[in-house]
Amino acid sequence: MTAIALRMTGADFLKIRKKRGTLIWALVLALAPIIVFLTVKAIQHSSDPHKYGPAGGTTGFSDGLRVLALFFDPLAVILIGVEAGTGDASAGVFRDLVVTGRSRLALFASRVPAALALSWLITIGGFALLTAGIFVLAGNLPTPDGALILNGLGFAMLAAGVVCVVAVGFASLTTSKPASITALIGWQLVASPLLAQISSLGNYRDGLLSQAIAHFSPVHVGGGGHGATVTMSQGTALLVMVAWLAIFLALGAWRTNRMDA
Amino acid sequence: MAPPAHDQGPDLPGSGSPEGRLAVETRGLVKCFGRRTAIDQVDLRVPRGCAFGFLGPNGAGKTTMIRMLLGLTRATSGSMSVLGRPVPAQRAEALERVGAIVEEPRFHPHLSGRENMQIIAAVRGPEADARIDPALRRVGLGDRAHEKVRKYSLGMRQRLGVARCLLADPLLLILDEPTNGLDPGGIQEFREMIRVMVEQEGRTVFLSSHLLDEVEKTCDAAAIVDRGKVITQGPIAEISRGGDGVRDELLVGVDDVELALQTLAGSELVREAQASEDGIRLVLAGAPETAAAVNAALVHAGIGVLRLEPVRHSLEQRFLEITARLDEAPGDGSSSAAQEEVRT
Numbered sequence: 374m375t376a377i378a379l380r381m382t383g384a385d386f387l388k389i390r391k392k393r394g395t396l397i398w399a400l401v402l403a404l405a406p407i408i409v410f411l412t413v414k415a416i417q418h419s420s421d422p423h424k425y426g427p428a429g430g431t432t433g434f435s436d437g438l439r440v441l442a443l444f445f446d447p448l449a450v451i452l453i454g455v456e457a458g459t460g461d462a463s464a465g466v467f468r469d470l471v472v473t474g475r476s477r478l479a480l481f482a483s484r485v486p487a488a489l490a491l492s493w494l495i496t497i498g499g500f501a502l503l504t505a506g507i508f509v510l511a512g513n514l515p516t517p518d519g520a521l522i523l524n525g526l527g528f529a530m531l532a533a534g535v536v537c538v539v540a541v542g543f544a545s546l547t548t549s550k551p552a553s554i555t556a557l558i559g560w561q562l563v564a565s566p567l568l569a570q571i572s573s574l575g576n577y578r579d580g581l582l583s584q585a586i587a588h589f590s591p592v593h594v595g596g597g598g599h600g601a602t603v604t605m606s607q608g609t610a611l612l613v614m615v616a617w618l619a620i621f622l623a624l625g626a627w628r629t630n631r632m633d634a
Numbered sequence: 635m636a637p638p639a640h641d642q643g644p645d646l647p648g649s650g651s652p653e654g655r656l657a658v659e660t661r662g663l664v665k666c667f668g669r670r671t672a673i674d675q676v677d678l679r680v681p682r683g684c685a686f687g688f689l690g691p692n693g694a695g696k697t698t699m700i701r702m703l704l705g706l707t708r709a710t711s712g713s714m715s716v717l718g719r720p721v722p723a724q725r726a727e728a729l730e731r732v733g734a735i736v737e738e739p740r741f742h743p744h745l746s747g748r749e750n751m752q753i754i755a756a757v758r759g760p761e762a763d764a765r766i767d768p769a770l771r772r773v774g775l776g777d778r779a780h781e782k783v784r785k786y787s788l789g790m791r792q793r794l795g796v797a798r799c800l801l802a803d804p805l806l807l808i809l810d811e812p813t814n815g816l817d818p819g820g821i822q823e824f825r826e827m828i829r830v831m832v833e834q835e836g837r838t839v840f841l842s843s844h845l846l847d848e849v850e851k852t853c854d855a856a857a858i859v860d861r862g863k864v865i866t867q868g869p870i871a872e873i874s875r876g877g878d879g880v881r882d883e884l885l886v887g888v889d890d891v892e893l894a895l896q897t898l899a900g901s902e903l904v905r906e907a908q909a910s911e912d913g914i915r916l917v918l919a920g921a922p923e924t925a926a927a928v929n930a931a932l933v934h935a936g937i938g939v940l941r942l943e944p945v946r947h948s949l950e951q952r953f954l955e956i957t958a959r960l961d962e963a964p965g966d967g968s969s970s971a972a973q974e975e976v977r978t
Contacts, residue, residue, distance in 0.1 A: 387749060470753075
């Protein structure tokens with residue numbers, strides 16, 4: 374990355390980081406579910422220790438990782454990705470950036486690492502909270518070893534990163550923050566899980582991003598191979614993720630390059 | 635108009651070529667939106683080192699023209715260059731030393747004035763960082779730079795917009811209706827700042843406005859644009875006089891108007907004379923110094939001369955004359971004829 378690209382990425386990071394509403398909501402979505410999850414399990418355990426095990430330990434880690442990486446953290450990073458993709462256009466500043474003579478593709482490209490950096494910081498925060506919780510609340514259960522924790526962190530960052538980049542591309546394509554948030558969260562929460570359950574779709578379900586991501590989970594998160602609802606090979610899952618990234622990055626770049634500033 | 639002499643230094647791109655002596659040049663520029671022609675065969679020449687007014691009523695095509703020069707929208711046909719570089723072919727190099735405000739200046743409202751400057755400085759390059767504080771101080775925002783832009787008044791945003799332009803250390807500033815939202819004091823300060831930029835710093839300012847008074851008081855030269863066409867362009871004084879450069883008029887107050895008209899009717903000193911509310915309005919046949927001879931002739935004829943003053947031609951008067959002629963001319967063809975008539 375060149376010096377100017379680093380400076381532009383830093384500027385984009387500043388824009389998103391200072392967007393207080395977006396940041397607060399992203400933090401709430403990443404952290405609050407972990408707190409609620411651990412608290413509820415701890416209360417259940419303390420109220421009936423024979424029926425409910427401790428909140429922490431390896432079991433708590435698996436459940437918590439699923440809550441974080443596959444459900445709520447993607448929502449948090451969607452907010453960040455959309456902010457990165459639409460911030461300049463919605464503030465009307467894109468025009469002022471273009472008249473500097475800097476290429477539009479460079480302006481688009483700097484959004485991606487900036488959004489990724491903030492998304493990963495939030496993901497790491499959520500993961501750190503989960504890890505601390507499962508050790509503190511482990512009771513007599515075994516705790517995950519270092520390798521599993523590192524794999525879990527890598528998986529959470531992979532999931533956050535892929536969804537974030539797709540969100541940047543999609544938001545740059547639509548240039549509308551409300552439309553992008555509605556569409557992406559609707560897809561993530563409703564459409565994608567629904568489609569994954571429709572077995573008559575057969576192999577077409579391999580194209581679902583959330584299913585492809587789930588195949589890289591280090592813990593069991595569902596009924597399919599490697600823990601996903603839909604069964605597919607690791608190679609197919611990787612291809613699906615790359616395809617989603619390539620398509621939405623290309624669409625976002627194309628729109629940024631062509632749009633009337 | 636003679637742009638002030640200044641040292642533009644060796645870093646002027648293309649300053650050696652004929653095109654390089656112009657800050658902006660367009661040839662046969664056309665922009666169509668569907669079937670509507672917004673810019674119609676515009677040939678514009680903006681010399682370096684002057685304040686150039688781009689004057690026209692709302693909807694005349696001023697902003698469209700600026701947007702094409704800055705590469706924000708593509709021309710349908712024709713060619714253009716900015717600081718000697720063809721646009722859009724060498725757009726990045728052309729805009730490296732250009733600062734621009736298009737329509738109203740916009741910012742990230744959740745960031746402070748300084749942070750908004752940092753955003754643009756990051757895109758401009760490392761040398762722009764050092765210009766942030768001087769630029770903020772120059773526009774009078776040094777003490778308010780830490781406040782969020784959402785708390786700024788429109789006038790403060792305009793000033794921040796100018797500061798943002800200065801991050802490029804611009805050879806050319808393109809300002810679209812820059813005094814919108816400024817109070818009278820702010821407008822005066824703005825005019826002075828433009829003049830300093832032009833006269834002391836050798837920058838070129840391309841100022842688009844529908845305010846005739848603003849252009850007349852701020853600019854050295856101007857182009858009048860209407861309905862997508864440049865009707866006339868040149869030094870302000872020449873445009874105001876009507877372009878022939880010899881139309882010196884006098885307003886003469888006399889005690890006997892009838893006798894004065896008879897006296898002047900046969901005089902070689904006067905091209906035309908007619909009674910007006912203030913006395914006699916006449917067009918001199920020769921140089922402005924001929925006014926003394928006219929005075930002598932009237933006194934010699936026994937006419938009491940109460941006052942003798944040159945008629946100041948205003949840009950507003952000229953502008954209204956031009957646009958009135960265009961309004962009177964029916965159809966496009968006649969409109970073109972009217973434009974030819976007034977072209978300087």
